[in-house]
Amino acid sequence: MTKHNYKDAIEISKNIYWVGMYLQDDPFQCHPYFIKNGNESILVDPGSMLEFEETVRKVKSIADLSSIKYIILHHQDPDLAAAVPEIEKLIGRDDLLIVTHSRTALLIKHYLVSSDYYNIDKNDNKLITSSGFTLEFHTTPYCHAPGAFVSYEPETKTLFSGDIFGGIEKSWEFYADETYFLKAKQFHQEYMPSKDIFNFALQKIEKLDIELIAPQHGSIIKKKYIKNLIEDMKNLDCGIYIDAKYNQELLDTINELKEKKETIKQRDQQLYEQAKRAEMGEMIGNIAHQWRQPLAIINTILAILKEKNSAKILSAKDLEQKIETMEEKIEYMSDTIEDFMNYSKPNKDKSLFSINEAIQRALKITNYNVQNHQIEVKTIIDEELFANGYINEFVQVIVSILSNVYDIKNIRELPLVHVQIEMKQDGSDILIIISDDAQGIDIKVLPKIFNPYFTTKHQSQGTGLGLHIAKTIIENNMNGSLSVINNQKGATFTIRMKNEN
Secondary structure: OOOOOOOOOEEEEOOEEEOOOOOOOOOOOEOOEEEOOHHHEEEEOOOOOOOHHHHHHHHHOOOOHHHEEEEEOOOOOHHHHOOHHHHHHHHOOOOOEEEEOHHHHHHHHHHOOOOEEEEHHHOOOEEEOOOOOEEEEEEOOOOOOOOOEEEEEOOOOEEEOOOOOOOOOOOOOOEOOOOHHHHHHHHHHHHOOOHHHHHHHHHHHHOOOOOEEEOOEOOEEEHHHHHHHHHHHHOOOOOOOOOHHHHHHHHHHHHHHHHHHHHHHHHHHHHHHHHHHHHHHHHHHHHHHHHHHHHHHHHHHHHHHHHHHHOOOOOHHHHHHHHHHHHHHHHHHHHHHHHHHHHHOOOOOOEEEEHHHHHHHHHHHHOOOHHHHOEEEEEEOOOOOEEEEOHHHHHHHHHHHHHHHHHHHHHOOOOOEEEEEEEEEEOOEEEEEEEEOOOOOOOOOHHHOOOOOOOOOOOOOOOOOHHHHHHHHHHHHOOOEEEEEEOOOOEEEEEEEEOOO
16 A cells, blocks of 8 residues: 655645645544635635644645635534634635535534535535536435535546545555445444435435545545445445434435435426427427528529510520429428428437437538528537437537527627537547637526526527526436536537447
8 A cells, every 4th residue: 555645735636635634543534625726726624623734734735725715514513614714714715605505504604604605505516616617516415414415526536525435444544445345334334324314325426427535534435446335335234323213204304305306307307398399489490491591592483484484485404404403492491301300309219329410410400600690610520429328319409509609699799609519539438519709608697507497588589498408418318417618718518428439
């Protein structure tokens, strides 16, 4: 096992540092972490006054304390939160925010914390900084506190797990090995209220693609040990000090949460159906738009043919040319109908599909180009990228994003907007990056852009469901992610999915 110099901050992943204090022969090691993110850096579970000086010194070795804008508190215990008031004074920022659950905030205030709160449950369980750095939060109720949660950083795939995966063991090592379950077993049996409640949290966690787990206690866990550790944890009998009546109350709470989750799922389905109805109206409008020009040309040709025929000057060659032109326009109109029929056809089974083919379909449906809409689309193609899922739903996602760009262009009365769609591989993942120069998204709006019914358009122009449904499709139906940040000239939407080629 590699020995580390615990007197220094230790980088455990890109821009993520352990800034804790090693307590000799103490089985209860506490771990604060620092995420370096410019002037919006993040301190995770800063600890008690016991580690205060060491934590401050180690953070200073990486960045100025004044760079910290967010302090994450996964629960309210003193070994995690007691040092916050003193750290607040050293940071000295009026915009410093305590990131926690609203149920936890009610208790943390008793430490005399003075900063404002960023309640995760009131912010779509997500934090997006102005640079686009993102943290996702997943609630783990009663593990071990009502408002407990874990934090997931999708870029490095690091999970800050709070009490979950913590260990109590004198023979402490910085990184866990294959025996770590034995060290974590006692802690979870004593601190987690029941097997069912603990498994509810584990089921959420195992759905994440995790490279590294950084718990508040115990050892840091690398990817190769995570899957087996979760499986071992699922079989633990927890809550050994909780009487049966209280345990049942906790189970009732979990059942209530499951029912609420099912209600949310049903709501999302209703939103999806409502969005499809709205899209049908938009589709008819798009078909009419794309048919208008060829119909006008056909009508003009027919008028010319009638006039020449009446004047007895219609030649066979002229008739042949005019019929050929009309056939081309009719074929175009037929193709348009085919495109929209394929787009609206429901997928019953997942299948392997070409990302490039799906994007080309979306471009044909939207038909955005300089002549018609003053939008210039450039694609950087990779023919080798394939995803497993529902191609028509994926086309719908691309159409929704492009339609959003088009609407923004019109609202801001921009003469020309450039859009770049880039497909590329990132390890085992596919990235589809859609960037524009339409002046970006208001920073106040950015965290809400995927919320249902949220729209900056007039109600006659949109339902506020397009981007919400797009995110639902990618993240729920295709096990991917959809995010957005501002670039220097506009906005950048990023879709991440598994490459199935």
